Amino acid sequence: MHLPVSKRGGRTTDLIRKQVESELEKGDIGCNVGCDYYPCHFEGQNCSFCYCPFYPCEDPVMGYFVTSRSGKPVWSCEDCLFCHRNEVVDFTFGKVREMGLKAGDPRFLTEVFPEAKRRFWHRGKALMVLGATSDAGKSITVAALCRIFHRMGYLVAPFKSQNMSLNSRVTAKGSEIAMVQVLQARAGGLRNADAHMNPILLKPKGNTVSQVIVEGKPFGDYNVPDYYGKFVPGPGIEAVRRNMDFLKDRYDYVIMEGAGSPAEINIYDADIANMRAAEVADADCVLVVNVEWGGSFAYAVGTVRLMPEKDRSRIKGIIINNVRGDPDRMRSGAEKLEEILGIPVIGIIPHMSVDLPSEDSEAFRGQMSKGTGSLHIAVVKLPRIANFTDIDPLCMEDTTVEFVDTAEGILSADAIVIPGTKNTIDDLVWLKGNGMFDAIRSMRGKVPILGICGGYQMMGRVLHDPDGIEGTVPGDTAGLGFFDNESYWKEYSKRTVRDRCEMIDGGGEVEGYEIHMGMTDVVEKPLFRMTSFGRKDEVEGSVREDEMLYGTYIHGVLDKPAFRKKFISMIKHEGKTVSTGEPEDYDDVVDRNLDLLADGFEKGLDMAALKRIAGVGE
Amino acid sequence: MRSILFLGTSSGAGKTTVDALYCRHLARKGLRVAPFKASNLSLNSYVTEDGKEIGMGQAFQAWACGIEPTGDMNPVLLKPSGNGRMQVVLRGAPFMDVGRGVPFPRDEVMEKVCESYDRLAHDYDVVVCEGSGSPVELNLMDNDMANIGMMRARGIRSVLVGDIERGGVFAAIYGTWLLLPEDLRPLVKGFVINRFRGDASILEPGIRKVEELTGMKCLGIIPYVHLRFPEEDSLSDSGGRLGDGSIHEEFVKNLDELLDAVEEAGIDFDALDGFLSA
């Protein structure tokens, strides 16, 4: 753990020296899997120097200065991976023995660190995955490559300069980034994704205006012309450069994801999600085409040929993705494509069905239900639904999860989930207009009902929005009245925080994050008690056990088995037996599927070609 | 007799709809129009009044033309029968099973296809043809019938339909044009961008560039609308019989509305009229 410590010595520095002293005595301990925070950086990290013998190295490719509460500059090692690399630890212990070093010896900084850096530090290499269409399979390919490089033992980070998404997550530092980059980071063995991996997040607000989030914090609202005219050439491209540099200083590989097609020649120069980002990162690229709809060769040829020469030369390989049936039937076409473009086809990837959280468009293109289990869970398909990946873990149980937008769908359900929304008030008005509001009210006490975030706010008595911050029309709106809580929107501000808590009535732990603008005065019995550091006296959520009503602000509340099992176990009618399998962490399911995904890609990829492009072993 | 062929940059690009719209446009002008698709790969078929099995899309296009569907409008129907085998329905009647070592007798079948086409061409003022999938699948192009097969056999002029919804539409249109055999490129006169949402002026620079690179003309941008062909819906469960015919009346009514909307949005069907092959 690298706690920021006062630069000018004093008590804290003494403390570090003591820690380092005992670390030097213990020797190489490898991964400290027993530590609560493991892996605080990356899977397989060496924890021998939890406290760093080089502190404070003041090397800007490792750490940076932050300002302490008393206003003093303090050297922060929070994002340094260097001293957790096995080779660095090994080398350092060698020197300790050879030179007879003790904690606090100045030669750590004057001799050992410079030599370790010369030997083991290098700027990482960026590889970029482009897609010929928005559904080419870029995100999945990046995730697969992250896992593949991670398995080879490299430090790898995902990167998407600009992501437009309604599915975001809150990082350990309270930054908001796209869900997909968090998933890809996990594929790379990183449990703590951060805002560097998705420096620009666009959250569509409707009417062609988006909230622009830069490095995890709200930056401003932009319409399309202003975004391309003002944001992109200034703060936009700077954010891409700054964060790309940051990652390259720390990781061996940065696997970048493009957005949409890189050959939208009508906005080519203003597109910082594709070739401009590749240029800033000096990335070599692979182009992914999805064969599902046909025309993939044309898409590949058109994409490459529409680019100016300087960009075209970055494309080092083509991946033909999502092939159903015998992959060999694509072989003859792939050979012709290579001949026409002079770019090798480095992979023919079969269609795979893996269970991973899915991004906006894919999940909603046609697919209205998931699973074939006996319990029918209705998820209210709010028009401005957000963070609906919250629902995914329910599919691990014996369930059919269905997105419903009619009263009938509600009335036939065994359980109801009201998910989050970009606009609670407007969606509540929508519910009232189509009969679902009354349908949900009529199910009170008959089936378990869970509201998450916006859905939780709707379950209260009344929602106050006097200034129209949330809704289109200012004023009060009556909620479902399941709880006596009242929610209000007082100012344009946002709460983003990660929560770790336990169920008050016992049953286990829950982890997740809150992202919301409105606040709620809770008068009901709370559902969770915080266990996060320094927040032990806080509670969260509302519950009326006898009526099977549950509400919480915590996204990801269903990820850990504790609450999910509880919710499912409340379903009991018409003699339906609730068989819930082994309690499993959704994260473990995700990890297993990431491995399956990487296996599939390894089989379909020409690994030698990939390694050549990536410069593996150079 | 004149004709035109709508090619798609991918399957689902919207050929069937654009084709039907154009059929309707011509029919409303008082011309005698017939639809034609050399070959269809589909399990959803329609049985014509004289007992011929054809693709559902051509049946609806025929109604858009104000005529009854016939077997000639879709002379080849390929019905996957599992295990890599395929039943070939030729001019409405089962012809043979192919796959698993039994090759498709392309040239023999193509001859029959051309006979059907010629008959329609003789009987109608205009034949509006639809391609199949993408015309430039590098692994399949040599055996193509519905796309470059017909272009070559009858010198039919064509229009490309690209779908912008998934992005990369300029690449799709340019790439398709590039991969067409050089001698056929001059036959492709224009392109249409389908399923667009938002302010179309943002596309202008891209459209100009593709026009410059290829010599094709952009005939317009079709706004995002849901006109689904019944074959994509549960209606296909009707086993080819659509009962009392009210479904296709409903369809033609929708089509009329869409056509008005599309013409208002600036689709230049009159320019298209000028492209018709003599």
Ligand code: SF4
């Ligand atoms: S370095 Fe290892 S021991 Fe130290 S906090 Fe991180 S995971 Fe725990």
Ligand code: SF4
């Ligand atoms: S090497 Fe890393 S951990 Fe050590 S002092 Fe420098 S920044 Fe901190």
